[in-house]
Amino acid sequence: LTAKAAGGNQVALFSAEMSLKSEYRNDIELHLQNVIETGALFLRYLPEVDMRTGEVLATEALVRWQHPTRGLLSPSAFIAVAESINLAGELGRWVMRNACAEFARWRSRGLGGDTILRVNVSPVQLVSDGFIDSVANMLREFDLERGSVCLEITESAVVQDIEATSITLAGLKQAGVQLAIDDFGTGYSVFSHLKALPVDVLKIDRSFVTDLGKSPDDLAIVRAIIALAEAFGLQLVAEGVETEAAAMTLLHHGCHRAQGFLLSHPLSGAEMEALLAKGRIPIHFAATPRI
Numbered sequence: 151l152t153a154k155a156a157g158g159n160q161v162a163l164f165s166a167e168m169s170l171k172s173e174y175r176n177d178i179e180l181h182l183q184n185v186i187e188t189g190a191l192f193l194r195y196l197p198e199v200d201m202r203t204g205e206v207l208a209t210e211a212l213v214r215w216q217h218p219t220r221g222l223l224s225p226s227a228f229i230a231v232a233e234s235i236n237l238a239g240e241l242g243r244w245v246m247r248n249a250c251a252e253f254a255r256w257r258s259r260g261l262g263g264d265t266i267l268r269v270n271v272s273p274v275q276l277v278s279d280g281f282i283d284s285v286a287n288m289l290r291e292f293d294l295e296r297g298s299v300c301l302e303i304t305e306s307a308v309v310q311d312i313e314a315t316s317i318t319l320a321g322l323k324q325a326g327v328q329l330a331i332d333d334f335g336t337g338y339s340v341f342s343h344l345k346a347l348p349v350d351v352l353k354i355d356r357s358f359v360t361d362l363g364k365s366p367d368d369l370a371i372v373r374a375i376i377a378l379a380e381a382f383g384l385q386l387v388a389e390g391v392e393t394e395a396a397a398m399t400l401l402h403h404g405c406h407r408a409q410g411f412l413l414s415h416p417l418s419g420a421e422m423e424a425l426l427a428k429g430r431i432p433i434h435f436a437a438t439p440r441i
Contacts, residue, residue: 182231186241192214193245196414201408207407212224212225239275246288252419253267267298270332276307285301330350330353330387331351353386354388359372363396386405389408391411
């Protein structure tokens with residue numbers, strides 16, 4: 151009664167919210183323990199496209215979890231919990247192994263010979279013992295040629311311990327993979343280290359791409375990243391391209407590689423294989439930007 155009289159409904163609401171969050175986390179943690187054994191994980195593939203021609207240049211493996219009661223979950227819903235209970239490394243190995251196996255099957259059928267497989271790497275994997283050897287062994291096991299697989303590492307993970315990261319990235323390059331910095335430009339400032347890092351690709355974070363065509367601030371950031379990539383001779387990929395305005399703006403300023411719902415939603419393995427057989431997607435917007 152005292153809480154109610156003092157307007158304590160806010161406190162009660164906060165407590166209920168905290169209780170729900172705790173319940174959710176406990177549920178996720180409980181079912182994560184044997185998620186690999188139950189076969190509840192599966193992969194989707196997000197094509198990377200040349201917006202000038204529609205050619206499929208790469209495909210990014212994305213893990214999904216069919217939770218028994220909460221439905222389909224993306225990594226953002228469970229990776230943090232996996233890291234807290236030391237399961238992130240095991241999940242990462244599952245993703246890499248299954249993505250490489252499927253990629254190798256496509257190639258054995260004569261598909262995707264010029265396409266790159268991109269796989270996300272968690273900060274936990276990056277610092278784990280034996281990670282470089284496990285990547286090298288996987289490339290050999292599935293007979294994947296050097297440079298055909300690209301590991302994506304977030305900008306925040308790169309700068310956590312730049313000296314240790316540089317050594318690990320150099321080892322991964324020697325093992326035969328390409329390296330991409332994911333979510334680039336999100337404020338962790340790896341700019342000054344680019345010259346010393348053996349990376350091949352920068353991926354512009356979707357937060358700067360979504361409003362391109364109407365946000366001068368986002369355009370200024372994207373133009374700076376494009377200039378940076380050109381200065382260091384790096385490939386550049388825009389994430390989260392969902393509007394024609396964003397696509398046209400990127401093309402006008404020299405970025406032609408992109409992912410996003412305007413181009414394709416994430417595909418099943420069978421759908422990705424069929425797309426590789428076609429080699430390209432239809433481009434429904436003007437490929438040559440008007441100046």
